[in-house]
Amino acid sequence: xxEVEQNSGPLSVPEGAIASLNCTYSDRVSxxxxxxxxxxxxxxxxxxxxxxNGDKEDGRFTAQLNKASxxxxxxxxxxxxxxxxxxxxxVAKTSYDKVIFGPGTSLSVIP
Amino acid sequence: xxxxxxxxxxxxxxxxxxxxIECRSLDFxxxxxxxxxxxxxxxxxxxxxxxxxxxxxxxxxxxKDKFLINHASLTLSxxxxxxxxxxxxxxxxxxxxxQGAGGSYEQYFGPGTRLxxx
Numbered sequence: 001x002x003e004v005e006q007n008s009g010p011l012s013v014p015e016g017a018i019a020s021l022n023c024t025y026s027d028r029v030s031x032x033x034x035x036x037x038x039x040x041x042x043x044x045x046x047x048x049x050x051x052x053n054g055d056k057e058d059g060r061f062t063a064q065l066n067k068a069s070x071x072x073x074x075x076x077x078x079x080x081x082x083x084x085x086x087x088x089x090x091v092a093k094t095s096y097d098k099v100i101f102g103p104g105t106s107l108s109v110i111p
Numbered sequence: 112x113x114x115x116x117x118x119x120x121x122x123x124x125x126x127x128x129x130x131x132i133e134c135r136s137l138d139f140x141x142x143x144x145x146x147x148x149x150x151x152x153x154x155x156x157x158x159x160x161x162x163x164x165x166x167x168x169x170x171x172x173x174x175k176d177k178f179l180i181n182h183a184s185l186t187l188s189x190x191x192x193x194x195x196x197x198x199x200x201x202x203x204x205x206x207x208x209x210q211g212a213g214g215s216y217e218q219y220f221g222p223g224t225r226l227x228x229x
Contacts, residue, residue, distance in 0.1 A: 034218075043204050043223040044155065049215070088154060096208040096216040098145055101155045 003027060004091050004102035012108045019076040021105050023089030026070065033065055034090040034099065035074045037083075044088055048074065049095070079109045114138055115207050117221035124195055124228055132190045132224045134205030140185035141207035145218065146178075149202040161188045195228045202226075 004025045013019045021035075032051055036044035048063040050056045050072070056063045062075040072091075076083055089102040114137040124130050134144055142163045147155040159180050160168040167180035179191040188207075192199055202225055206218040 036220075041202075041225075043220045045220075046217065049217060051215075094216075096143060096218075098157055098160055099206075099218055100157070101147075103154045 002103075003100045004089055006087075006089050006102040006105045008103055009106040010108050011105055012110055013079050015079060015081060015109055015111050017079050017109075019079045019083065019107055019109070021074040021076075021087050021089075021107070023072045023074075023102055024070055025072070025089075025091045025100075027091065027093070027100075028067075028070065029093055030091045032092040032095040032097070033063070033072045034092070035061075035063060035072075036088040036090060036101075038086045038088055038104070040086075047087075051095070076107075079107075081109045081111050083107060084109050113209050113217075113219045115205065115219045115221040117203075117205055117224050119224060120222060121225045122227070124226070126196055126228055127194055129191055129193045130195055130226060132192075132203055132205075132226075134188045134190070134207065134221050136186045136207040136209060136219070139207075139209040141188075141209055142185060143208045144182060144188040145206045145208075146180060146188075146190050147204045147206070149204060149223075155204060158190075192226065195226070197228045200226055200228045 035048045038044045050063040060077045064073045086104040088104045090099045092099045118133045144161040146158045161182040163182045169175045182188040204223040205221045
């Protein structure tokens with residue numbers, strides 16, 4: 001079993017819709033969870049970090065964490081074409097520990 | 112704040128030569144830096160953990176004699192790819208652990224170095 005799993009996509013949504021990205025992880029001791037956005041040929045950019053169960057909102061982005069189910073998700077509201085990228089779910093034991101990345105989900109927002 | 116730079120951004124070298132990549136935390140001190148490698152259409156794979164003043168910890172399957180890591184100061188870590196071969200061609204990305212605006216520690220990624228071995 002891979003440590004961090006994501007649907008590879010591609011996930012296509014129309015402009016203005018909600019994009020929902022999902023991630024599961026296998027290591028129960030993980031305490032830090034991250035969503036990164038990566039444009040082609042560029043380095044990953046941190047969008048959200050979440051450490052506690054529940055929802056965390058930042059602008060158009062909402063991260064959801066359920067440690068009991070070992071599940072993390074990212075919702076992007078009012079999706080824009082500029083949101084088209086690969087979204088990487090990442091997990092670590094602590095916020096300063098090594099980060100294990102999932103394979104990424106490719107998102108395409110159609111104008 | 113929390114800017115990480117890498118140099119060079121792109122490098123092309125001949126098979127058998129060595130290449131050094133620098134990772135710098137510009138406005139914070141990082142006792143820990145990480146080196147990742149990303150092949151086309153794949154995710155980031157951790158290569159090693161670099162701690163200032165001590166030997167790097169390599170992930171399983173990564174040759175420590177081929178990928179030399181030096182973390183000589185709190186703001187600089189270097190990765191040297193020795194005797195590079197075409198299969199070492201990849202996107203190498205470093206990250207540095209620093210304290211974010213909310214006080215929690217987070218990883219900040221450098222812009223990456225595209226290595227092409229001919």
